[in-house]
Amino acid sequence: MLPVLVTGGAGFLGSHLIRILLERNYRVIAIDSLWTGSLDSIANIQDHPNFTFLRHDVTLPFTGIINDVSQIYHLACPASPKHFVKNPIDILNKCFQGTKNVLDFAVKCNARVLLASTSEVYGDPLVYPQAESYYGNVNPFGPRSCYDEGKRVAEAMAYAFRLENNLDIRIGRIFNAYVPGMLPSDGRVVPNFISAAIGQKDMQIAGDGNARRCFQYVGDCVLGLYTLMQSSCLSPVNIGCDDEISIANLAQLINDIVSRKTASAPVDVLFTEKSDDDPFRRRPEISMAKEKLQWQPRVGLRDGLEMTVNWFLAFLAAI
Numbered sequence: 001m002l003p004v005l006v007t008g009g010a011g012f013l014g015s016h017l018i019r020i021l022l023e024r025n026y027r028v029i030a031i032d033s034l035w036t037g038s039l040d041s042i043a044n045i046q047d048h049p050n051f052t053f054l055r056h057d058v059t060l061p062f063t064g065i066i067n068d069v070s071q072i073y074h075l076a077c078p079a080s081p082k083h084f085v086k087n088p089i090d091i092l093n094k095c096f097q098g099t100k101n102v103l104d105f106a107v108k109c110n111a112r113v114l115l116a117s118t119s120e121v122y123g124d125p126l127v128y129p130q131a132e133s134y135y136g137n138v139n140p141f142g143p144r145s146c147y148d149e150g151k152r153v154a155e156a157m158a159y160a161f162r163l164e165n166n167l168d169i170r171i172g173r174i175f176n177a178y179v180p181g182m183l184p185s186d187g188r189v190v191p192n193f194i195s196a197a198i199g200q201k202d203m204q205i206a207g208d209g210n211a212r213r214c215f216q217y218v219g220d221c222v223l224g225l226y227t228l229m230q231s232s233c234l235s236p237v238n239i240g241c242d243d244e245i246s247i248a249n250l251a252q253l254i255n256d257i258v259s260r261k262t263a264s265a266p267v268d269v270l271f272t273e274k275s276d277d278d279p280f281r282r283r284p285e286i287s288m289a290k291e292k293l294q295w296q297p298r299v300g301l302r303d304g305l306e307m308t309v310n311w312f313l314a315f316l317a318a319i
């Protein structure tokens, strides 16, 4: 049986996706440039007989790297906003050239491709909740445009390859995911707040704390991607949780969980400047995933955060 390729396989989503593929007896090849991925995330599967890791940047051609695959999950792209301001050109290149290289390789192998897209294609939405039919409210000339527009051009590239090459494409628009395994340095709100609470440092809320998000646990997210790949769903599908929480309430929830687990005092919250184009509210409409994939998130936020805090406590105790 031909292997399945996971680009960005050393990332926090990619490494969890690989685990469920190996559990289903797929042979898996993971490639990652290790720009934001880490070998630590795949340390305990490196020796699996059905797993191969290749250090490779998707912005470089695949010729001579891999011969043939049956499916490709294309996840390779930095996804934390902290990278959007630091490396915008590299992110745009990853989204454009990286996706083109992946799709060219898929045509050569006649492989089915799943593009990991993002809720950021909706920008700072003016419509709630966001259904797949919403075209979005994106600033093409701002601090998040490299990722927002980058992922939009990746979707456009996927559409063009389906039109010109009849390529078998699936597109998952991933909403905020959190993971045991996200590094404290990741820069996103869940690892930031957990690291602050455990480290007894102030949590920093960008804006007034009224911004709202929906957070999905990684296990739900990667099962959604896997189910989408097996499906016959040819248009983009939202993969996310539709249970909204304000950032202020998230801070309170994480403070409660960490205080109870560490018998420490809740930490203070500082309110800082919100960056431009940082979406105010983001909530997926997930009826398409429910109806066409029979998928919906199962892990509640409190349970998922309990598992994530446990991971962080173990990780920080081990270093």
Ligand SMILES: O=c1ccn([C@@H]2O[C@H](COP(=O)(O)OP(=O)(O)O[C@H]3OC[C@@H](O)[C@H](O)[C@H]3O)[C@@H](O)[C@H]2O)c(=O)[nH]1
Pocket: 079, 080, 081, 118, 119, 120, 174, 175, 176, 177, 187, 188, 189, 190, 192, 193, 204, 205, 206, 207, 211, 213, 247, 274, 275, 278, 279
């Ligand atoms: O320390 C922090 C970090 C973040 N935040 C706020 O928390 C909210 C969520 O921020 P995050 O950085 O976790 O994530 P974002 O919602 O900005 O983007 C995220 O969701 C969509 C995915 O495709 C992106 O890859 C992911 O970064 C934002 O309003 C942000 O301003 C804080 O208040 N404090």
